[in-house]
Amino acid sequence: MNNYVLYRKWRPKSFSDLVGQTAIRKTLVNAISQNRIAHAYLFSGPRGTGKTSTARILAKAINCKTENIEDRLICNTCENCTDINSSNSLDLIEIDAASNRGIDEIRSIRDKSNYSPSKSLYKVYVLDEAHMLTKDASNALLKTLEEPPPHVIFILATTEADKMEPTILSRCQRFDFKKIDNNDIFQRLEQIANDEKVNISESAIKRIAEISEGSLRDAESFLEQAILSNDEEYIDINQINTILGITDSKQIELLQESILTGNINQTIQLINNSVSNNTSIKQLHNSLIISLRETLITQASTSNDKERILHMAKCLKILVNLDFSKSLNHTSSLEIAAIEASMLKENEDYIPSKVIINEAPIKTLENTANQTPENSIEEIIETEKPNIVVPNENILKDMHSETDNQEKIETIAEQNTEVPNENIIKSDSWQSIIEKFAKIKGERFAIGALLRDCREASIDNEKLYLSFASNSNQERFIGELEHGRIKLDLIESISKTFQISTLKEIVYNDSEKKNNSNNNSVNLSVMKALNWGGQIIEEEVQNDE
Incomplete structure (x- = not known):
């Protein structure tokens, strides 16, 4: 009884069976035919695109005992081929790097790779999900990966090549697998x-x-x-x-149309109907994105309605940016995104106006041929003047008040961006600075270890204010910055991380900043009050005492 599932039963057994990946197939076939086989390969790409299958096919091709006939590299009948097909080959070692990711497992691979193959010409190691290897394990693999024994070939497969060490990537011949058409x-x-x-x-x-x-x-x-x-x-x-659990294409079209037309009630109803029919929310979301994208491409290439095209692009952007990994309720997240996209139509149709302009019909010289030039020109000038309806005094007062408040808000915002007074000690960016300088050692102490003793760190214009929990560590830190380029490297790294190009100086115990904080900080509630129409009548500086 053959109990294999379809994807195992129909797994490709030769290069000709590979679906898609034409360029990769051609490159590997030429390399084997010309006997120019690399000692290490990296297969990266999305799931289900043939990375592991290609690794097994490559292992069969370089170990097949049958002579090539009519450009056939794999016979699938010799002992080596049948052993690999049945997963019984001792010379094809497939390792799940997600569960064997430590340095001890890699040392074991490194030691065992020195032994010769049992039956085949090459011993092939396939490390699946290689990006899961720890940093120490990757470093332990470097030397073996760079100069392995002549009878060993490494094949690393991963779905996230960007997470791998650059030193590993540079030692491998890389093939990027694409999604299959x-x-x-x-x-x-x-x-x-x-x-x-x-x-x-x-x-x-x-x-x-x-x-x-x-x-x-x-x-x-x-x-x-x-x-x-x-x-x-x-x-x-x-x-x-x-x-x-897939929504019918007609329902997707109705949902798309209700979003584009701004029909919020119908949008919510269609989503709820899909959920009631046990439709996967992720599938519904993905199908909606695909349908809207196809419609957008069609409209962009065939229609001149730029406003509609822009509106569709904005709706698509909202749906694409929806991240279910950060959501506790997928249905609610999709409903909120759909409502937000639907309200774009209402916001675009609404044009606020406080001054109403009624344009009168414009007369031209052609319509005044029977009149004298002086009179006709005067009438044209008179009729071209727009009929302006002047608002009453209350509206003007509101507009003037709103303008003054907006100017004050912009001025406060500018001051606030110039002087960011918040403590950045708990931010992820500051932790990345500590990790980066953990390996940088001064004359006696590691810079990152000293930075961990900071209880407060903040940036004020051109100055970085640091406050240490221990005075002795602060003195050590000051002493270490005097050696070499450590101080310049620290300022440059902080400037790039927090995107502040004016940072030039490091100040300790933040005494100077405390004196100036009252003059530059702005109460958030004051800004909100101004935004809602309030006015600043009198400003008063309060002391901390």
């Missing part, structure tokens, strides 16, 4: 359905390809789920939507 996924699923004798409509296969988001493994899993969940002989798109 929907048409390629459709053709593969159609082939699987025909061979598995599954009666499924083309629209249902296209729907599976769309929701798989470029992952062939996910698409094959969705297809198998549809096969197992269906009691009838025929599978159509409605059954796919029900089984996988």
Whole structure:
């Protein structure tokens, strides 16, 4: 009995079976044909795009015992090929770096790699999710990765190459796997359905390809789920939507139209209906983004209505920026984003005005041909003057008061941006400064260790104010900054991290800042009161005593 799931049963066994990734396939085939095999490879890309499958195929290609016939690199019949296909090869070692991420595991790999292969020409190590390796483990792998034994090849697979150490990346030949095109996924699923004798409509296969988001493994899993969940002989798109919890395309179109037209009630109702039908909120969100994006591209290429195109772009931006990882209730998050996008239409239609201008029809010289030039010109000038309705005194007073308050708010805001008085000691940016200087040692002490003793750190124009919990550590810190470029490097790093280009000096015990803080700080409640129409009648400086 073959109990393999579809994605394992239909895993590619040769380069010709790989779906998509044409450039990668061609490069590896040429490298093997010309016997120019690298000692270390890095396969990076989204899930389900063929990274691990390509690693296994590469391992078979370099260890296949059958001579190449008609450009066939893999026979899938020799002992080495069959052992790899059945996961019984002793010379193909697949390691999950997420659970074997420590330095001890890497040292074990480094020691065992010195032994010769048991049957094959090469011993191949495949480290899956290599970005999960600790920094110490990555450093332990460096020397072996740079100059491995001649019979060893390392293949690192990862979905997040940006998290890996640069020293690891520079020692590998890198291949970036792309998301598989929907048409390629459709053709593969159609082939699987025909061979598995599954009666499924083309629209249902296209729907599976769309929701798989470029992952062939996910698409094959969705297809198998549809096969197992269906009691009838025929599978159509409605059954796919029900089984996988996907909203119908018509409902997506209605939801999109209700958002674009600003119909908030209908928007909320459609979302609630989808939730009632056990639709996945993430799938609904993703389908809405795809539909709106396609509509936006179509409108941008065929329509001249720039206002509508801009409105659609703003709605799409709100939906794309929705992050479910920071939400406790996905349904509420999607509803809030949909309401915010729907209200864009109402805000764009509303044009506030306090001075109403009624433009009278303009006369031209053509309409005054029978009049004298002097009279016609005078009438044209008179009719071109707009009819201005002057507001009453209360409106003017409100406008004047609002203008004065706005100027005061802008002045206060400028002062506040110039003198940020808040304590930055608990910010993530300050912690990154400490971590960066933890490895930098002065004449006697590590700079990062001394910075950890700061109880307050703040920036005031050109000065960085530091207050240490211990006077002895402050003296040590001052002494260490006098050696080499440590002080300049610290000021430069803080300036870049907090984006302050005027920072030039470090002041201790923040005595000077306390004297000036009352003159520069602004009460947040005062700013809010001004924003709501209040006025500053009298200013009074309060002492701390």
